[in-house]
Amino acid sequence: MPSDRYGVPAVLLHWGMAVLVAGAWFVGDWMTDLSFSPLKLKVYSWHKWTGVLVFALLIVRIGVQISVRIAPRSAIPMPPSGRLAQGAHLLLYLLLALVPLSGWLFSSAAGFTTVWFGLWPIPDLVPKDAQLKELFQAVHNALTSVLAALVVLHLLAALKHHFIDRDRVLVRMVPGLKPRKSPDLLD
Amino acid sequence: MTHWTTRIANLTGVAMVFLTFPAAAAPIDASRSSLTATFRQMNVPVEGAFKRISGDVVFDVARPQDARAALDIDLASFDLGPGTEDYAVETRRKDWFDTTRFPRATFTLDCARALGGDRFEARGKLSLKGRVLDLVAQVVRRSESGVQVFEGQLPIRRLVFGIGEGEWRDPSVVADEVVVRFRLVVPARVAAAK
Numbered sequence: 128m129p130s131d132r133y134g135v136p137a138v139l140l141h142w143g144m145a146v147l148v149a150g151a152w153f154v155g156d157w158m159t160d161l162s163f164s165p166l167k168l169k170v171y172s173w174h175k176w177t178g179v180l181v182f183a184l185l186i187v188r189i190g191v192q193i194s195v196r197i198a199p200r201s202a203i204p205m206p207p208s209g210r211l212a213q214g215a216h217l218l219l220y221l222l223l224a225l226v227p228l229s230g231w232l233f234s235s236a237a238g239f240t241t242v243w244f245g246l247w248p249i250p251d252l253v254p255k256d257a258q259l260k261e262l263f264q265a266v267h268n269a270l271t272s273v274l275a276a277l278v279v280l281h282l283l284a285a286l287k288h289h290f291i292d293r294d295r296v297l298v299r300m301v302p303g304l305k306p307r308k309s310p311d312l313l314d
Numbered sequence: 315m316t317h318w319t320t321r322i323a324n325l326t327g328v329a330m331v332f333l334t335f336p337a338a339a340a341p342i343d344a345s346r347s348s349l350t351a352t353f354r355q356m357n358v359p360v361e362g363a364f365k366r367i368s369g370d371v372v373f374d375v376a377r378p379q380d381a382r383a384a385l386d387i388d389l390a391s392f393d394l395g396p397g398t399e400d401y402a403v404e405t406r407r408k409d410w411f412d413t414t415r416f417p418r419a420t421f422t423l424d425c426a427r428a429l430g431g432d433r434f435e436a437r438g439k440l441s442l443k444g445r446v447l448d449l450v451a452q453v454v455r456r457s458e459s460g461v462q463v464f465e466g467q468l469p470i471r472r473l474v475f476g477i478g479e480g481e482w483r484d485p486s487v488v489a490d491e492v493v494v495r496f497r498l499v500v501p502a503r504v505a506a507a508k
Contacts, residue, residue: 163404165487172356238360238395245357257396 132299134195140188141300144181148223151177152275175234175241178227179249185223212284219281222274229270233263339370342385343461346499349387353472354489362405366391371500373426373462375455378434383423385498389413409479416443424448432456436466442475451496460502467495 133141154174161167205213231249234241238255242248253259288296293307344367352361369385389411394401406413419442426436434453439446451468472478472492473485482488 163400165481165484168355168487172358237397240358242357255395260397 131295132302134191136191137188137195138300138302140184140191144184144188144223147177147181147184148274148278151181152271155271172242172245175230176244178230179241179243181223182227185220189220215277215280215284219274219277222270222277226267226270226274229263229267233260233267236260236263340372340500342367342369342371343499343501344368346461348495348497349385350495351392352493352495354491355487357489360394362392362394362401364388364391365393369421369498371462371464371498373455373464373500375457378426378428381423381426381436383421383426383436383438385421385496387419387421389417389419409482410477412443419443421449426453440470440475443477445475447474462500462502464498464500465496467493469493 132138151174154170154177158167158170158174161170231241232253235251235253236256236259238260240248240251253263285297285300288294289298289304289307295306298304298306347367349364349367350361351364352359354360364387366388367385370383372380372382374380390406390413392402392405392411405411408415419440421438421440423436423438425438426434429435429452432454434455436451436453438449440449449468449470451466453464453466456463456465469491471490472488473483473490477492478488
């Protein structure tokens with residue numbers, strides 16, 4: 128019987144992006160209050176580079192999902208909550224694209240080209256413009272909040288599957304993790 | 315009440331201007347002229363403009379060797395555009411232009427020579443933040459309806475002038491090389507044309 132676990136590329140991409148998104152979120156929240164300094168300029172650049180990296184990895188990830196088929200979870204028809212979960216995942220993917228995109232537009236409108244890792248300039252989609260900057264700043268902040276809320280939901284759902292439903296949903300994504308035995312089976 | 319030494323200094327300054335431009339001063343049209351500095355921070359090009367500049371340029375194409383030019387730059391007027399007020403405040407601080415001690419920078423032309431066509435070479439001295447350095451710039455000169463336009467660009471090294479000291483010295487954050495671009499519009503001296 129084939130394993131229902133995610134393959135190595137999917138697992139690496141999932142956890143790699145989880146670390147990058149969490150890092151970019153906390154750094155993004157912290158950096159705006161920094162006083163003007165070389166550190167601030169560095170941190171802003173790192174934040175932007177991370178965002179571009181997340182966007183690039185998202186494309187790779189979608190490619191991996193299309194090309195690598197894993198064993199279906201179960202033959203049981205999906206309950207309504209499963210449809211909701213699918214919708215939430217779709218939204219999560221959408222935001223993983225939109226948050227970096229809005230950040231890039233925000234940076235462009237502010238007059239700062241994003242130069243990925245200090246090496247590759249990413250063309251500015253919009254010209255330097257104070258009003259556009261305000262707009263994209265608000266959009267970037269709002270989308271970031273929605274993404275953060277969805278990530279928390281994602282996290283809680285994974286824990287619920289593992290500790291309450293005691294199914295294999297989290298197990299498939301965590302190498303080495305074993306499903307929790309049902310209390311009925313103990314003793 | 316202005317102190318007498320300041321007054322004498324002012325008078326000397328006025329006298330100097332007249333001595334430098336004996337023929338007739340030809341002030342630049344500041345509203346149509348521009349002076350910008352483009353630097354790289356984390357390898358991202360950022361351009362700022364000195365909004366308040368003044369100066370005089372006396373230039374005859376036939377006699378470039380007699381050219382006279384002086385430019386006065388208000389360093390506190392350095393502006394990176396809307397939404398970058400924190401940058402503007404920072405550039406006035408001690409580590410950067412230190413505008414309380416050094417409110418202005420000046421450029422004075424020492425000599426100019428023709429390079430052929432519209433192109434000329436200008437040699438002069440830039441006085442910035444208490445340091446004076448010789449600069450050479452290639453200038454393209456055009457004559458338009460009633461005005462002469464002088465344009466050019468030259469790289470300067472900010473650290474030579476002590477622009478960006480202390481924690482800002484690190485050229486990997488803000489590069490040492492800064493590209494200065496100028497466009498000076500000088501109305502023709504109708505009265506003193508002869």
